[in-house]
Amino acid sequence: MSEHVADVVERLPDADVFVYHGRIFIPDAYTAGAVGSKFLIELRDNKRIMGTKCPACSRVYVPARSTCTECFEQLDQWVEVSDKGTVLTYSIACQPTVAQPVPAPIVYGIIHLDGADTGLVHMIGEVEFEKLHVGMRVQAVFKEQRTANILDIKYFRPL
């Protein structure tokens, strides 16, 4: 947060033309809420991926949420799900942008964790692009320094 990178002035050779690499800084923040906060705190303190279970339809939502989208029930039952799962789909992003959490290329994936009923959007690492496939088994890799952020999971690596 708030790394102030000064504008770079690039002087083109032999042309007396200056090119400015500008950067408009847009700081923003959001609060994760009661349920989201608990989900992130469990990631940070216990390296556990938690979901909430619907008492009516028994769906387990990961990441945890407070209301069931199907039955509109209040979800107050917390369950731990496995850190292993199956890749539902994936995409390789090679174009670098300033909003990405890590340098490109990034493999984004939707991961169906064992014990959950929803897909979790995250990154897949330590993988060769040719070996990526739908249905691949992956496991969460946690960071050493965790700050209650979804990126406390570094990525999912293939099993």
Place this chain on the structure above:
Amino acid sequence: MTTEKKPSQEFIKIEYAQPRTYLWSSGRYLGRLYKEAMDNKKLVTNRCPKCKELIWPPSAVCGRCKVEAGEDWVEMSDKGTVIQYTYLVFPLWDPHYGEKWANPYPTATIKLDNGVYMVHHLEEKDPEKLKSVKRVQAVWKEEGQGRGLGDILYFRTIEE
């Protein structure tokens, strides 16, 4: 009646930044001005071949005659006369980085000795003394940064 304190939960706030990057090229004519300011601490501009007036800022086309301005480069004076000034006390923020700029912020329209009007900062920060500021001269930054008029630190009061 007893008042029970609910156990307080820790709430997580996630801060993030999505900076927008952009490129801006000075072009050849402004580039000449920026180069002279950076390398030689000089202000230059070009002259219209038709009306013989100085074009400011230097440009490929004369805005009055709509003719190609050409390469008749003139060095301008770095001395001038204060036409008007404003003494801004309100703190301003850099829109790019959210940092506060120093205030007060005396800014003046300066008529250079070549007849070109320019808006820039003044060194004099005393609001009473500002009223009597007439003649000023540009003070350049020690190291040119290639930022054109941004290479001028401010205009200093001179006695003549």
